[in-house]
Amino acid sequence: xxxxxxxEVVTPDLGPMPRPEIEKSLAELNIDLRLGTTLTSADxxxxxxxxxxxxxxxxxxxxxxxxxxxxxxxxxxxxxxLGRLKADRHPRVLDDVFTAGYVATALAYPRTTSCxxxxxxxxxxxxxxxxxxxxxxxxxxxxxxxxxxxPAWTPAPPAPSTPPAGSAxxx
Numbered sequence: 001x002x003x004x005x006x007x008e009v010v011t012p013d014l015g016p017m018p019r020p021e022i023e024k025s026l027a028e029l030n031i032d033l034r035l036g037t038t039l040t041s042a043d044x045x046x047x048x049x050x051x052x053x054x055x056x057x058x059x060x061x062x063x064x065x066x067x068x069x070x071x072x073x074x075x076x077x078x079x080x081x082l083g084r085l086k087a088d089r090h091p092r093v094l095d096d097v098f099t100a101g102y103v104a105t106a107l108a109y110p111r112t113t114s115c116x117x118x119x120x121x122x123x124x125x126x127x128x129x130x131x132x133x134x135x136x137x138x139x140x141x142x143x144x145x146x147x148x149x150x151p152a153w154t155p156a157p158p159a160p161s162t163p164p165a166g167s168a169x170x171x
Contacts, residue, residue, distance in 0.1 A: 002032040002055060004039055004047075013082060068103040080105045089143040090131050091124055098132045100125035106144050 003010075003026065010033060011022055026033055038050035042060045049055070068083035077093045078086040084105040085093045091106035093099045099106075106124055124144055131141040 001029070002034060004037045004049070005033065005035050006038050008036050010035065072103050075099075089145070090141040091128050091144050092131070092141070096135075098128040098135075100128035104128075 005011075009016075009019065010026070011019060014022075023033075039047050040050050041048045042057070046054045046056050047060055068079070068085070070083075072079070072083060072085050075085060075093060075097060077097070080086055082105075084103055085099045087093050087099050087104050087106040089106060091099055091104055093104075101124065104124060127142060127144045134141060
């Protein structure tokens with residue numbers, strides 16, 4: 001397997017912090033990493049690089065960066081350098097706007113925002129969906145709090161229902 005990266009470093013959009021772990025994983029998987037390489041075309045059997053060389057390929061997977069969808073520009077809120085909406089730990093962007101998925105960045109740990117990775121959007125969406133539903137009747141929100149070994153949030157079991165005061169109960 002070959003990974004082509006147009007930049008001179010792997011995963012430039014993620015910044016330097018996760019890079020050593022990513023490079024280690026690529027090496028362990030024997031991925032041929034080619035930095036500073038631009039793909040110019042692909043056909044059913046190969047890819048062509050900017051230098052004119054061709055690489056035989058049975059499959060080509062193309063990723064185009066980590067920038068948020070331009071649709072987020074319709075929401076008047078702060079964004080990070082990748083265009084993701086900045087949210088609090090609930091993940092609320094504005095009083096009546098919650099966000100999740102690849103267009104969001106939320107406080108995941110003290111002073112640390114969520115990474116745009118496959119492990120974050122679903123748990124973040126779960127919390128955003130819950131908080132959207134509880135916000136309507138004015139119930140308190142839960143916080144987005146992922147850990148390396150567990151989902152961001154697991155709802156508590158429902159509280160036992162208690163009969164209204166003055167109602168008859170059977171024993």
